[in-house]
Each structure stands twice: as C-alpha cells, then as structure tokens.
Amino acid sequence: MNMAPDTRKLLKVGSILILTGVIAAALMFSLFGGVTHQGPHTNLGWMALIVTMGCLPLGCITLLLGVAKLFGNRDN
Secondary structure, eight states: OOOOHHHHHHHHHHHHHHHHHHHHHHHHHHTTOOEETTEESSHHHHHHHHHHHHHHHHHHHHHHHHHHHHHHHTTO
C-alpha cells in the first residue's frame, strides 16, 4: 500500500506527540515527585503535567486524523 506523504507526516507527528506525552506522564509520576489530589509536588512535575496535557490530546487528534486520511485514501 502506497501512502501519501502528508498522511505519513500526520501519522508520524501524532505518534511522536503521543509518545512525548506518555514519557512526560511517566516521568511526572516516577522521577519528578509524584502527584496527589493537589497536583505534582515539584516544579519539574508541573512542567511535565503541562507537557502531558498539551501533547496527549493534540497527539490523539493528529493520529486520528492521520488514520482517517489513511482509510480515506485507501479507495483511491
């Protein structure tokens, strides 16, 4: 199956964003002091939370768009 370059780019960027968000979340929970109901304990934990909250939703939307474009181009 030959994939269009823009579809490949959407899938790549979406995957990178999701991976970045997952890594930031893992670091926030493990190395950066953990999280309670009041939030992270350290400044690095807060920064990791910001990265996580930015990357995961945008990555999911971008990856979903790439997958939809992949299935849409399948008929052509």
